[in-house]
Amino acid sequence: MGRLSLPERTFVADALRTETVGGVLLLVAAVAALIWANTPVRESYESVRDFHLGPAALGLNLSVEHWAADGLLAVFFFVAGIELKRELVAGDLRDPRAAALPVVAALCGMVMPALVYTLVGVTGGGSLAGWAVPTATDIAFALAVLAVLGTSLPSALRAFLLTLAVVDDLFAILIIAVFFTDDLDFAALGGAVVGLAVFWLLLRKGVRGWYVYVPLALVVWGLMYNSGIHATVAGVAMGLMLRCTPRVDEGEEHSPGEQVEHLVRPLSSGLAVPLFALFSAGVAVSGGALGEVFTQPETLGVVLGLVVGKAVGIFGGTWLTARFTSASLSDDLAWPDVFAVASLAGIGFTVSLLIGELAFADDPALSDGVKAAVLTGSLIATVLSGVLLKLRNARYRKLWEAEERDEDLSGVPDVYEQDDPAYHLRMAEIYERKAAEHRRLAEVTGGAGVGHDGPA
Known part of the structure; x- marks a missing residue:
């Protein structure tokens, strides 16, 4: 877990910048939902959330809440699929040795919360039924917390958190597809598979144009929804099909996957996920309801799974991997840093709420209780990780400033140029220029204000 390569660092910085903005919007949407659902206008919230629209003949006459969960989150998982594909072919996950640490940590961070809940x-x-609820991490919400706290995490920890979330999203969608599919409509499923095959073939042939892919994607999504498999699977499947390596020999600077992700990520982070939160996080919260969170086994299991299971699972998985493999922790970091990030991963919001709805679809009261438990567990994880990160914030800021320093104004951080002879020549010229300015200043002032050690 050391410093990233410069291209990987640039990609992570751009991705997290968008996710952070989306996370703040997500936070605002969640707060708005809670206020709306706990004021005298609560009935208006329920009427909007339960309002149905869509073509009934196509089996798509859904409530606004279901459109948000099944439709908008398909966009979120589409971006997650592109992220995963990129990590597998061009990012850290392409090297099994580099991928071992975050993959094992993510797996342990999903298994342990499930065990705690069970x-x-x-x-x-x-x-x-809710064993899978605390297994998910909400990267956007976690980054929003970091933005609010002002914590300047070094790139290694941010990349670790992002990779954890990517792997987490993959296994979350597998859990949804395998464990929350009841009755299969094989005709609709076959149609969705044919649509995905056409999607892949068009990509292979180099066909371009949103007017081709958007209608096809909507057809695939509708067929997947009617098949009985959660419609978000269609999103991640199409994301995985995009090519994420540029063809340099053809003068291609950015791959189609990177271009599409650049266009769609703001839609996902800025609109799809916040709207899902707005119509999913609106649960009645009272003193009695919060008390029940800690008395019912289902809701208590969710809280403990997020707060204890996530932190212990990710930290334990990371430590075991470093202990028994060649993986190691950067000299600039300490194990408390890993535990702080592991605690931050206990913020399970978007996917946890989705799984909670699926797990207790037949029990609305318990479904609302589980949502309250997700909010409570995420809040506790936020406070715990916030305290731990603040204790190390001064150290993080020094590491971040060292990574960002660009004294020769080349546009590339100095830490990535230290092995370049041209870099040392530029730095020598800069120091000589500073020394000359210092000497001229000394001549004008007669040496007043000049330290014994000369120019800094």
Whole structure:
């Protein structure tokens, strides 16, 4: 877990910048939903959320809440699919040795919360249907917390958090596809598969134009929804099909996947996910409801899974990987840093809310309780990780400033140029110019104000 390569660092910085803005919007949407659902105008929230629209003949006469969960989140998972594809072919995950640490950490960070929930459910006699709820991490919300705290995490920790979230999203969609599919409509599923094949073939042939792909994507999404498999699977499948390596020999600077992601990510982070939060996070919160979060085994399991399971799972997975493989921690970082980021990963919002709706679709009261538990667990994880990150914030800022320093104004941080002879020549010229200015100043002032050590 050391300094990233310059191209990877640039990609991570751009991706996280957009996710941070989206995370702030997500935070605002969640707060707005809670206020709207806990004021005298609560009935208007429910009427808007439950309002149905769409063509019934196509099986798509859905409520606004379902359009947000099944439709808008397909955009979110489409971007997640592109991210995953890029990591697999051009990012850190293409090297099995480099991928081992975040992959193992992400897996442990999903298994441990599920075990914690199951243990609480078994001992408390509760339903085990929600075991997958605390397994997800919300990267946008986590980055929004970092933005609010003003924590300047070094690139290694930010990349670790982003890669965790990418792997987390992959396994979350697998969980949704495998465990939350009841009755399959094989005709619709076959149509969706044919649509995906056409999508892939058009990409292979180099066909361009949004007017070709957007209608096809809508058809694939509609067929996937009617097949019984959660419609977001269509989004991640199409994202994985995009080519994410540029053809340099053809003068291509950016791959189609990078170009599409650049265009769609703001739509995902700035519109799709916040709207989902607006119509999913609106649960009635009262003193009694919050008390029930810690008394019901299902809701307590979600809270403990997010707060304890995530932190212990990710930290333990990282430590075990470093202990028994060649993976290692950067000299600039310490194990408390890993634990702080692991605690931050306990903020499970978007996908956790989605899985909670799917797991308890037949029990609206328990579904609302699980949503309240997700909010409570995410809040506790936010406070805990915020305290831990603040304790190390001074150290993070020094590392971040060292990574960003560009004294020769070349546009490339100095840490990436230190092995370049041209860099040392530029720096020598800069220091000589400063020394000359210092000597001229000394001549004008007669040496007044000049330190014994000369120019800094």
